[in-house]
Amino acid sequence: MNIFTEFGRYLLMLKDMFSKPENMKMYWKELMHQCVEIGIRSLGIVVIISFFMGAVSALQTAYQLVSPLLPRSTIALIVRDTVILEFAPTLVCIVLAGVVGSKIAGELGNMRVSEQIDALEIMGINTRTYLVLPKILAAMITIPLLVVISMVLGIWGGRLASVATGIVAASQFDKGLLQNFLPYNVFFALAKAYTFSFIISSISSFYGYYVKGGSLEIGRASTQSVIVSCVLILLADYVLSAVLL
């Protein structure tokens, strides 16, 4: 199948997602369930990587910043901006493309192969609305929140590492944090987070929903969905930076 028919099918799936729910309460329940599955269940990994990426970026910035002319508090400023602009939204979303994406593709693929999707269709349920839409919405609700958490933890990790290794004193670090702060950067990061969470959830839903064959293909579909969403995330990252900055 060529890339254009595949893309057409992807758009059709998105379009068919919008139909009237048979029973609002059940759809709400499914949405909440997905928020837990996607958001809460990836909290742990997000906490760990955010903390360390902040810490590491503080140490490495200090290592590169050898000029005695620059005040040490600049480290805080650089850590803050790299974490907010790039690390928290992009790095976290790349990791989530693996964690959340393979999970979504695997779940839907399994439902397709074991005919659970057919069983829902036979009951008279639009499975794109019932299965795909809540996943995309849940991802767009929870992933930007995770990104915000990641920003805070990343900066905190940077501060902790700097103070612990004696590179910058806590008071100096805090002073640096407040220098030249642009709220627009946070807005930009959130724009990225929303775009990436849509990419992750819709691409992995697409690959999972249209699995054909057996369990071997489920694995293949989740790998494929991770690769495609990662590439698209990097591409979108470039486009958004070119347009919004």
Added chain:
Amino acid sequence: MIEIKDLKKTFGDKTVIDGVSAVMQTGKCNLIIGSSGSGKTVFMKCLVGLFEPDSGEILYSGKNFTTMNEEERKELRQQIGMLFQGSALFDSMTVEQNIMFPLDMFTKVSFQEKLKRVNEVLARVNLENVNDKFPAEISGGMKKRVGIARAIVLNPKYLFCDEPNSGLDPQTSLLIDKLIKEITLEYKITTVVNTHDMNSVMETGDHIIYMHQGIKEWEGTNKEIIFSKNQKLNEFIFASEFLQDAKDMRMLEMKGKIDNNRNMDELLK
């Protein structure tokens, strides 16, 4: 009543259903029999719209299913119950939640009433104390029965069962056959069953369609089937030498008994 007119379905260049016409009658168990790979499952999935047929028409009580749009199909499907060959239970839900799911989605009654209905259908398929088990924790035959329970929980007008008693012991198998027959008569529904189990053919076959390589070879009732002169059908029914011998030896006797007895076991006594 479901009318099927000249249904065709191909996969690539392989013709799986080759121009089948039939009428599935209301209040009867319409059986589709045939050997493995003859196209029974594909035929059933065409009837409910999980596969789009290449040509032909399907009419549900006179309404053309093939030309219906998504919304109309959804409406019709709320009157359809289906058991899949592989059961297709939702594996993230317990048995109770599986069966309650259609009730949750399409009714507004209280939880107590739903639970009552769930236990009612579970009792009908002879299952007890499995409410809180997950599909992975029950046997294949039990999954089949949960699948049937889920299919009948909303009292469908059309019931489709793909091999309801494969993988069941003879006793449970008989129970399921009886159950399907009972609800078909009780609620005057249109039931379509795929099977290759001769016991259930004799037990429930009010109307039998024999499929061979995508073609309807023979059509009739369980009273007529063992006297059919159709070569391929005979090969299918009397595949076991035991049955063939029994048939030859008792042919005359059986002719006298056939009207009173429906059960193969009894015939061969």
